[in-house]
Amino acid sequence: MSEMNHNSKSKLHGIWALTNRELKKWYKEPVLFLLTMIQPILWMGLLGKSMNISALIPTDIPGLNSKTIMEQTFGTSDYFSFMAVGMVGMTALFTTMFSGMSIVWDRRLGFLNKVLSTPVSRAVIIFSKVLSAALRSMFQTGIIIIIAVAFGLQLGTSFTLLNILAVFAIMFLLCVGLSSLFIALTIRSTRMETPMAVMNLINLPMMFASNAFYPAKLMPDWLQTVVNVNPLSYTNDAVRQLLIVNTVDYAQLALDFTYVGIFAAIVATIGIVLSWRYLSR
Amino acid sequence: MSEEVIKAEGLTKVFNKHLTAVDHVNFSVKQGEIFGFLGPNGAGKTTTINMLITVLKPTEGKASVLGFDIAKQDNDVRNVIGLVPQEYTADEDLTGLENVFLCSDLYGIPRKIAKERAMDLLKLVELTDFKDKKVQTYSGGMRRRLELACGLINRPKVLFLDEPTLGLDVQTRTASWDYIRKLKKEFGMTLFMTTHYLEEADALCDRVAIIDHGKIVVVGSPEELKRNLGGDLITLAIKENEDVSGLIQKVEHVKEVRKEDGAYRIKAELGELTTPFIIEALRKKGYTVTRLSLTEPTLNEVYLEYTGRSMRDAEESREANFSRRITMRRARGG
Numbered sequence: 061m062s063e064m065n066h067n068s069k070s071k072l073h074g075i076w077a078l079t080n081r082e083l084k085k086w087y088k089e090p091v092l093f094l095l096t097m098i099q100p101i102l103w104m105g106l107l108g109k110s111m112n113i114s115a116l117i118p119t120d121i122p123g124l125n126s127k128t129i130m131e132q133t134f135g136t137s138d139y140f141s142f143m144a145v146g147m148v149g150m151t152a153l154f155t156t157m158f159s160g161m162s163i164v165w166d167r168r169l170g171f172l173n174k175v176l177s178t179p180v181s182r183a184v185i186i187f188s189k190v191l192s193a194a195l196r197s198m199f200q201t202g203i204i205i206i207i208a209v210a211f212g213l214q215l216g217t218s219f220t221l222l223n224i225l226a227v228f229a230i231m232f233l234l235c236v237g238l239s240s241l242f243i244a245l246t247i248r249s250t251r252m253e254t255p256m257a258v259m260n261l262i263n264l265p266m267m268f269a270s271n272a273f274y275p276a277k278l279m280p281d282w283l284q285t286v287v288n289v290n291p292l293s294y295t296n297d298a299v300r301q302l303l304i305v306n307t308v309d310y311a312q313l314a315l316d317f318t319y320v321g322i323f324a325a326i327v328a329t330i331g332i333v334l335s336w337r338y339l340s341r
Numbered sequence: 342m343s344e345e346v347i348k349a350e351g352l353t354k355v356f357n358k359h360l361t362a363v364d365h366v367n368f369s370v371k372q373g374e375i376f377g378f379l380g381p382n383g384a385g386k387t388t389t390i391n392m393l394i395t396v397l398k399p400t401e402g403k404a405s406v407l408g409f410d411i412a413k414q415d416n417d418v419r420n421v422i423g424l425v426p427q428e429y430t431a432d433e434d435l436t437g438l439e440n441v442f443l444c445s446d447l448y449g450i451p452r453k454i455a456k457e458r459a460m461d462l463l464k465l466v467e468l469t470d471f472k473d474k475k476v477q478t479y480s481g482g483m484r485r486r487l488e489l490a491c492g493l494i495n496r497p498k499v500l501f502l503d504e505p506t507l508g509l510d511v512q513t514r515t516a517s518w519d520y521i522r523k524l525k526k527e528f529g530m531t532l533f534m535t536t537h538y539l540e541e542a543d544a545l546c547d548r549v550a551i552i553d554h555g556k557i558v559v560v561g562s563p564e565e566l567k568r569n570l571g572g573d574l575i576t577l578a579i580k581e582n583e584d585v586s587g588l589i590q591k592v593e594h595v596k597e598v599r600k601e602d603g604a605y606r607i608k609a610e611l612g613e614l615t616t617p618f619i620i621e622a623l624r625k626k627g628y629t630v631t632r633l634s635l636t637e638p639t640l641n642e643v644y645l646e647y648t649g650r651s652m653r654d655a656e657e658s659r660e661a662n663f664s665r666r667i668t669m670r671r672a673r674g675g
Contacts, residue, residue: 084434169430173391
């Protein structure tokens with residue numbers, strides 16, 4: 061080791077600088093931020109409000125209670141509340157996808173080479189991308205929840221402010237997993253088109269083959285199998301339990317957290333190992 | 342510390358198992374010199390630089406920077422080098438100063454020290470007045486200077502410059518050379534640069550390696566290389582309609598005489614000293630010289646001599662092409 065190696069330097073130096081570089085582009089451009097928020101709000105406002113599912117249930121048949129049926133199906137008497145939570149997961153899906161794309165840009169603009177020539181650890185380069193995507197998504201989660209409440213989201217009776225922290229925790233885990241996945245997919249690319257196509261191919265089924273818009277238990281069996289391995293379903297379920305459900309199923313909630321946690325750990329490990337290999341070609 | 346700051350032995354890079362970008366290259370760079378890799382785009386210059394700065398791993402052979410092996414001691418190498426990339430890597434949305442700070446964070450330099458250095462460097466590249474302006478408002482020359490400042494934030498012992506004036510207009514290019522010389526003098530660094538501008542290699546480099554199809558064809562100082570071509574070119578014509586080739590040939594230092602289109606093309610060493618003697622010899626025999634010109638060979642002739650053709654760009658990867666286009670566009674302030 062040389063004397064020029066600053067001993068005070070930790071293995072993680074540069075992580076905040078690189079993360080902040082990503083975040084700065086975003087919080088310094090409020091217009092860009094607003095644009096990314098328009099989509100989930102439109103989905104929520106238009107799809108969530110137009111699909112007035114409780115109106116399907118006839119009210120003039122004795123013994124048929126619309127409220128009970130809705131609660132049995134969606135866990136809440138209001139479809140809008142159900143799908144607003146789905147929007148949280150969907151936003152995370154798209155935000156993390158763009159974090160995957162940003163590494164392609166860094167490569168093409170020469171910034172990646174510049175960073176690779178500095179003593180910043182390869183793992184830090186990847187992790188800063190993951191971290192910035194996770195922080196962004198968590199911020200968007202907060203905004204979406206606030207807007208959803210303003211639009212009429214009905215919070216569950218067991219809701220406390222502490223639940224919000226748990227929502228952020230599971231969103232963090234999901235985003236770490238998803239952005240590691242997308243980065244692993246794009247790390248070798250020198251062009252935008254291929255990863256863009258691949259990610260669109262992943263995103264759409266991941267969104268619909270989950271319980272984001274519709275409860276899994278009403279889906280055909282084969283689809284349920286897919287939904288039940290999709291980490292997005294577990295996240296949606298956890299967020300619903302934490303926000304809108306009246307009686308929380310703690311065993312299921314624990315399973316949700318464990319599943320998403322394991323997903324994040326495995327995919328992040330794979331992502332970082334792969335990236336490490338491709339960053340030192 | 343050894344006098345050889347960079348040493349490459351049989352350095353080779355093969356992409357996708359069949360595309361040999363750099364082919365068993367040997368060279369060494371001495372302490373304190375500006376060493377230039379000259380060649381057309383796609384000749385393997387950037388690949389060589391990327392191996393030396395530890396971004397790419399060599400397929401074969403080895404190289405060291407200040408005694409550190411680029412493959413085995415990559416982190417030690419990274420601590421002592423600086424890079425001024427071909428591309429404009431500064432973030433458009435950040436100010437000049439914020440960009441320099443970003444670079445300093447990548448080296449883990451404490452903010453207090455970084456602040457002092459940043460101010461000094463920005464002053465050196467004359468960007469002090471613009472330090473709080475967003476980079477998107479900078480001109481091509483200013484962006485280049487900012488990249489220089491960023492590359493120097495860790496006080497590197499060796500600075501790598503990849504096509505440092507790509508896309509700049511002639512005036513800005515000449516000014517950039519002054520900055521590079523000034524910074525080299527200020528910090529006493531060793532510089533390794535690549536360029537495909539012949540006049541840039543001639544003006545800046547102490548020694549030049551001409552690289553073609555991944556191989557080094559010749560290494561030497563620009564003067565040496567030009568001298569080795571066999572001297573200067575003298576062109577003259579006389580009033581009389583006689584062949585005086587034999588007479589000129591006898592003058593000392595004249596190496597070759599050819600008569601072309603009524604004029605004599607003379608290759609001679611030390612042209613400016615030999616020319617008067619040629620005129621003298623012709624006069625003595627009663628001939629009148631009507632026209633005379635003396636040209637020194639440029640690196641262009643050197644390049645032609647060693648590669649057998651003028652400098653032309655080789656085929657390149659899509660990626661390299663794209664980044665060059667972006668650089669050129671930004672250089673013009675786009």
